[in-house]
Structure formats: C-alpha cells, structure tokens
Amino acid sequence: MQRQFLSIPLAKLMFPIALALGLSACGLGDGPQWGNSNARCCGNSLSWSMYVRAQELEADGKQAEAAAWYEKSAERGYAWAQYRLADIYANGEGIPKDEVKAAYWYKLAADADIGWAQYQIAERYRLGMGVDRNIEQAVQYYTLATDNDISWAQYALGERYRIGDGVAQDPARAVALFQQAADANIHWAQWALAESYRLGTGVPANEEKASYWYAKSLPAFTRNAKEGNGWAQFKLAEAYRLGLGVEPDEAKAFGLYQEAAGHGVDWAQYWLGEFYRNGTVPKKDPETAATWYAKAADQGNAWAEYRLGQLYAAGLGVARNPELAQEFYERAAAKGLEEANLALLAEIGTK
Secondary structure, eight states: OHHHHHTSOHHHHHHHHHHHHHHHHHOTTTOOOTTSTTHHHHHHHHHHHHHHHHHHHHHTTOHHHHHHHHHHHHHTTOHHHHHHHHHHHHHTSSSOOOHHHHHHHHHHHHHTTOHHHHHHHHHHHHHTSSSOOOHHHHHHHHHHHHHTTOHHHHHHHHHHHHHTSSSOOOHHHHHHHHHHHHHTTOHHHHHHHHHHHHHTSSSOOOHHHHHHHHHHHHHHHHHHHHTTOHHHHHHHHHHHHHTSSSOOOHHHHHHHHHHHHHTTOHHHHHHHHHHHHHTSSSOOOHHHHHHHHHHHHHTTOHHHHHHHHHHHHHTSSSOOOHHHHHHHHHHHHHTTOHHHHHHHHHHHHHO
C-alpha cells in the first residue's frame, strides 16, 4: 500500500487539501461568499485549488479539461494560471490556438509580475501577434522581464538598444545586456556579443573574444539547425562562409543557405542569389540568382532589391528593363541603402 501511495501524482494529493483549505478559509457551512468581505480570501484560495486541479488533469493527459480549470483559476486572478493558460492558447494545447486570447492572458500575468509572461507579451507587442504592434510597449515589458532575470528578455532588449528600435540606439547598453544573456548560455546573445567584439560596436574590437563567443554559440545553433530551424541554419551558414568560430567552408555554407532559404529566411535567399551571381560554389547562373533575389525582395530585403535593380539595369538573368531597375533601386533606397541611392544617381546621370 505504501508503494501505491507514493506513486500518486502530487497534484492528486494536493487538490483535496487545497479545496479544504479554500473552504475552511470562508467557513464550511456558508460556502464561498462572493459578495462580501470574504470574497477576496475565497477567490485566492479557491483559485489556487482550481490551478492544482488543472495540473492534476494535465498530468493525466486531459489537456482540454485542464485548460477549462486553468481558465476558472485565471478568471479569479491567479497569475500563474493566467500564464499557463496563455501558453495553452499560444500553442493550441488541447484547445484551438488563439493568439488574441494568449496575448490577453500573458498581459494579465505580466502585470502581476510574472517574468516569463512579461517576455512573452513583449514579443507579441514587437511582432504584432494577438495585439497591435507597439514597440514602445514591447521595450517596457522586455525591461520588466530583464529586471526579473529572464535571459531571453535581456537578449531581446539588447537587440532593441543595438538597432535603436523603440529606444535610443545605445551599443554599449546592448553589449551589457548581451553579456548577461550570454553568461546564461543564450546562444543568440553569445552570437550577438561575438558580433559586437568582431565589429567593435559598443565595445573595443577584440578578435580573440569574438572567436570565443562565436565558438560558444555554435553547438546550440548546430542542434537547432538539425531540428529544422531556418534562422539557426542561416547563422550556421554565416559561420562557415566567414569562418566565425569554425574553419571557412563555402560548400557547407551554400548547403545551409539552401536549407534556410527553403524555410523562407530572406537573408538566406539573398545569399543564394549572391552565390549564383558570383559562381563560387555552384556554377555562375544569373537567372537562378535573379529568382532567389526576387524571393528575398518579396520579403522586403533591401539588398536583394538593390541586386535585382542591377540585374534589370544590365539585363543579366532577366530581360533588360530600366524602369524595373529604377523601381527596385527606389525600394532599396527608401530603406536607407546608400548603394541604391548611388545607383539611382548614376541612372539619372545617364538620362
């Protein structure tokens, strides 16, 4: 009997205790007193018992029923239930995926100072997922999550300071945040820190430290790439193309760019265009180059737009079309690409 008792999930043991505690707090004879001064007491204790019940059902694989109990608890203001319910809606675990509801519950949990909820709602404000895009709100919640030692938020906030997105650009602040997240083994932050040392942005250039942090990041990127993560495949391709933490290998880089491009990564599509335009690993093929540049340009990649402008201006891989060349130059120039501005000036000079 003792062996059998020990095998019972913790949630099964906790629920009756939690329920008893919740009822005793309000008086067993009267039941929950929702409309009087006991309501807050009952709400807190019962919401916790509902949360424990949800965990019990989840442990038994009854995800839809668990979601219903999490929702009961969340509606009564239990922040951890709000956070778990947001995850369930975000991932579609046993119920239909719903980004609007996910954002709603993440925000309530975030405002109750749940660090991971602050990070998740920040991501949604940054990307416009389930809420209107609001980069200033994203920065606010990234900052709160950073103060709660959420390492992914430290990295994300560092990116905002690096590029000046929702905050004034501050490369030194970015490096400090990258360092915090890199020390916590966040491989994207390790890569970003390595880039900062390589380029000397926000910190004095240091090739040795750059190589160290690139090498630290690569095992995780390698694992993610094998799992089919397109952006990890792209980062790994960059490492092999430039020799960042590994020996340069253009053939490996090309293969990884192909994989990443297949997942819709615009920069991988651009670099495939470069490979085919230059004829490095594959044979030179301007027509295939134009195809890949066009895919990246469709996603708003300014360098791909600029390259397409060059191809249309010269009639390489595509029929010569000065009007289309100018259109692509203008699109790239509008994004601040100086090379496209110079190309436009050259075009004007020839007319």
